[in-house]
Amino acid sequence: MKRSERIVCLVSYFLNSPYERVQLSYFTDQYKASKSSLSEDLDIVNDMFVKEGIGKLTRITGAMGGVTYEPVFSQKSNEDFIKSLCQKLADPARILPGGYLYMSDLLGDPQTVKKIGRAFVSVFSKVKIDAVVTVETKGIPLAYAVANYLNVPVVIIRRDPKVTEGSSVSINYVSGSSRRIQTMVLSKRNLAENLKVCIIDDFMKAGGTITGMVDLLSEFNAEVVAIGVLAEAEDKYNERVLKNYTSLINVKDVDAKSKKITVNQGSIYKTI
Amino acid sequence: MKRSERIVCLVSYFLNSPYERVQLSYFTDQYKASKSSLSEDLDIVNDMFVKEGIGKLTRITGAMGGVTYEPVFSQKSNEDFIKSLCQKLADPARILPGGYLYMSDLLGDPQTVKKIGRAFVSVFSKVKIDAVVTVETKGIPLAYAVANYLNVPVVIIRRDPKVTEGSSVSINYVSGSSRRIQTMVLSKRNLAENLKVCIIDDFMKAGGTITGMVDLLSEFNAEVVAIGVLAEAEDKYNERVLKNYTSLINVKDVDAKSKKITVNQGSIYKTI
Numbered sequence: 001m002k003r004s005e006r007i008v009c010l011v012s013y014f015l016n017s018p019y020e021r022v023q024l025s026y027f028t029d030q031y032k033a034s035k036s037s038l039s040e041d042l043d044i045v046n047d048m049f050v051k052e053g054i055g056k057l058t059r060i061t062g063a064m065g066g067v068t069y070e071p072v073f074s075q076k077s078n079e080d081f082i083k084s085l086c087q088k089l090a091d092p093a094r095i096l097p098g099g100y101l102y103m104s105d106l107l108g109d110p111q112t113v114k115k116i117g118r119a120f121v122s123v124f125s126k127v128k129i130d131a132v133v134t135v136e137t138k139g140i141p142l143a144y145a146v147a148n149y150l151n152v153p154v155v156i157i158r159r160d161p162k163v164t165e166g167s168s169v170s171i172n173y174v175s176g177s178s179r180r181i182q183t184m185v186l187s188k189r190n191l192a193e194n195l196k197v198c199i200i201d202d203f204m205k206a207g208g209t210i211t212g213m214v215d216l217l218s219e220f221n222a223e224v225v226a227i228g229v230l231a232e233a234e235d236k237y238n239e240r241v242l243k244n245y246t247s248l249i250n251v252k253d254v255d256a257k258s259k260k261i262t263v264n265q266g267s268i269y270k271t272i
Numbered sequence: 273m274k275r276s277e278r279i280v281c282l283v284s285y286f287l288n289s290p291y292e293r294v295q296l297s298y299f300t301d302q303y304k305a306s307k308s309s310l311s312e313d314l315d316i317v318n319d320m321f322v323k324e325g326i327g328k329l330t331r332i333t334g335a336m337g338g339v340t341y342e343p344v345f346s347q348k349s350n351e352d353f354i355k356s357l358c359q360k361l362a363d364p365a366r367i368l369p370g371g372y373l374y375m376s377d378l379l380g381d382p383q384t385v386k387k388i389g390r391a392f393v394s395v396f397s398k399v400k401i402d403a404v405v406t407v408e409t410k411g412i413p414l415a416y417a418v419a420n421y422l423n424v425p426v427v428i429i430r431r432d433p434k435v436t437e438g439s440s441v442s443i444n445y446v447s448g449s450s451r452r453i454q455t456m457v458l459s460k461r462n463l464a465e466n467l468k469v470c471i472i473d474d475f476m477k478a479g480g481t482i483t484g485m486v487d488l489l490s491e492f493n494a495e496v497v498a499i500g501v502l503a504e505a506e507d508k509y510n511e512r513v514l515k516n517y518t519s520l521i522n523v524k525d526v527d528a529k530s531k532k533i534t535v536n537q538g539s540i541y542k543t544i
Contacts, residue, residue: 004279004313008320011283016386041276048280096438104437104462108425110416114288137428140412144382153380156409164475165376166368190376203436 001031006041014045014057014069019151021066042067053077071121071149075269078119082248082265085112089231089249092259099256103231107138107202117145119248120200120228123268124150127225130195131155135184135213139201142230146200155197157213161185169219173212179238182209184216191220198226205235207242232266273303278313286317286329286341291423293338314339325349343393343421347541350391354520354537357384361503361521364531371528375503379410379474389417391520392472392500395540396422399497402467403427407456407485411473414502418472427469429485433457441491445484451510454481456488463492470498477507479514504538 001009009031013022028038046057053074059067085106094102106112120142129150134143135157147154161168165187175182191197199213214224227245234252247266254261273281281303285294300310318329325346331339357378366374378384392414401422406415407429419426433440437459447454463469471485486496499517506524519538526533 002316004276004316005320007276007279008283008317009324011280012287012321012324012326015284015287044274044276045280048277049284052281052284054284096436098435100436102436102438102461104428104459105425108427108462110419110423110426113416114420136409137412137430140409141416141426144385144413144416147382148386151382153377154382154413155380156376158409163370164368164372164374166374187376189374190380 001033003037003041006031006033006038007045010041010045014049017151018055018069018071018149021060021068023066070125071118072125073118073122075122078115078122079265079269081115081119082268086249086263086265089251089263090261092261094261095254095256095259099254101231101251101254101261103202104138107141107230113141113145114148116142116230116248117149119268120146120246121149123246124198124226124228127198128196129198129225131191131197131222132200133157133191133197133213133217133222134200135159135209138203142202142228143200146198146228150198155186155191157216158185158187159183162187165190169216171212171216171219173208173215175208175212182212184212186216186220191217191222193221195220195222196225197222198228199224200228202230204229204232204242204245204247206238207240207245210245211241229266273305275309275313278303278305278310279317282313282317286321289423290327290341290343290421293332293340295338342397343390344397345390345394347394350387350394351537351541353387353391354540358521358535358537361523361535362533364533367526367528367531367533371526373503373523373526373533375474376410379413379502385413385417386420388414388502388520389421391540392418392518393421395518396470396498396500399470400468401470401497403463403469403494404472405429405463405469405485405489405494406472407431407481410475414474414500415472418470418500422470427458427463429488430457430459431455434459437462441488443484443488443491445480445487447480447484454484456484458488458492463489463494465493467492467494468497469494470500471496472500474502476501476504476514476517476519478510479512479517482517483513501538 049055055071096102131153132143132147133155143154166189168185168187170185172181229247231249232247246268250264250266252262321327327343368374403425404415404419405427415426438461440457440459442457444453501519503521504519518540520540522536522538524534
């Protein structure tokens with residue numbers, strides 16, 4: 001195999017297996033290359049990943065050593081993406097009856113979802129995360145996008161128990177905005193005990209749902225080490241119960257009368 | 273930029289943008305490379321993609337021309353994956369009360385979900401698909417995995433209308449297994465008229481839900497050009513209403529008494 005051929009394989013391998021430590025010997029065996037030429041290959045790949053702002057390779061020497069691709073994307077590319085998202089959300093055609101903002105088209109676009117995942121993992125890269133947790137339905141694609149880059153499983157909290165999930169733990173919580181009592185259910189088989197988890201959701205007002213998720217997760221002795229929401233909006237009637245989170249977008253105001261929407265970048269890059 | 277450096281960028285570009293036609297001039301400008309060296313780069317990338325069984329580059333010359341990455345994965349890798357999935361599913365610990373099979377851990381693993389997507393796109397590559405449609409909840413990650421490789425939007429049919437979705441079309445249908453009348457809802461803004469769509473779901477027994485989806489989609493003048501289900505199971509009491517679909521796995525029998533599960537490869541590679 002020539003260098004350029006090895007590099008095709010290496011790049012494809014790393015992009016598909018983020019945060020997975022691979023022994024150098026795996027590649028030298030696979031490509032029948034010497035350790036020194038492989039080392040040079042990895043330098044080239046790392047340099048270009050850094051230059052393109054799509055992450056870096058981390059090498060650890062020794063018996064437990066190996067090389068790991070860390071997908072941390074540049075702040076500029078994340079902020080450019082958030083800016084374009086804000087522009088799209090500011091379109092008055094998105095205003096729904098009741099002053100809600102239509103966002104499902106953006107959540108349905110795989111490229112947008114991927115970039116939302118990139119923004120979150122870029123700021124979560126310093127904490128160890130064992131699993132990504134979300135609540136059905138709209139947070140699910142975002143949770144998978146994050147989990148794809150972190151290479152950890154996704155756990156979905158449901159609204160009702162399902163026969164196909166086995167025994168489960170459920171809690172009741174008060175939704176911050178509607179002040180109604182709601183239920184959340186998590187199958188016991190879905191999440192092992194004592195894990196470090198990250199919560200991902202699409203939208204947050206007072207934060208009641210996410211607080212409920214934190215409570216439910218404590219039943220599994222899980223430690224919530226990061227919380228990411230795509231969009232946050234102010235709740236005029238209730239104080240926010242949750243303080244520590246990362247949002248990409250802040251929906252300041254939706255004025256159904258004058259058809260004006262004010263959207264800004266959220267707390268990302270402010271909280272860290 | 274050297275060849276090896278350009279190749280890092282090219283591979284990363286293609287893997288992130290399947291089925292997207294790019295003008296050669298985009299790359300020659302970006303990398304300040306001559307047309308002939310870029311052409312050689314593309315040959316190397318294509319050869320290795322084919323060798324690794326992860327797809328190919330298609331080049332069209334002329335004014336509307338360009339290069340497209342088609343992610344079609346080798347039959348062998350897909351069948352090996354399905355075999356490993358069958359082995360995992362045959363674990364008696366998966367049997368739930370009522371003879372159901374616990375599968376959520378597999379659906380929660382991003383690498384597994386990605387490979388399920390790969391298997392589907394590999395057999396769907398011959399039809400043009402404008403959007404992937406699924407019904408909440410468990411089909412969602414699979415739909416996004418397929419949509420990621422097809423680079424088309426995902427549309428999620430819901431069980432209840434939501435205020436954040438705007439006006440919607442709903443239908444009632446009879447679930448094949450439970451013989452109960454159920455409702456499905458699709459927001460009008462979610463799907464344009466006259467599209468060619470592919471339906472993805474996690475599980476199918478008699479096929480009532482998918483038939484309901486087809487009916488709902490016909491309200492949008494959508495043409496269902498492909499149907500993919502992860503697992504199909506026989507329904508002893510109802511004849512299957514749906515005939516034309518691709519399944520990865522066939523759950524032949526779950527014997528809760530003797531704790532024996534029989535799972536085989538589904539209809540994939542048989543229907544085409």
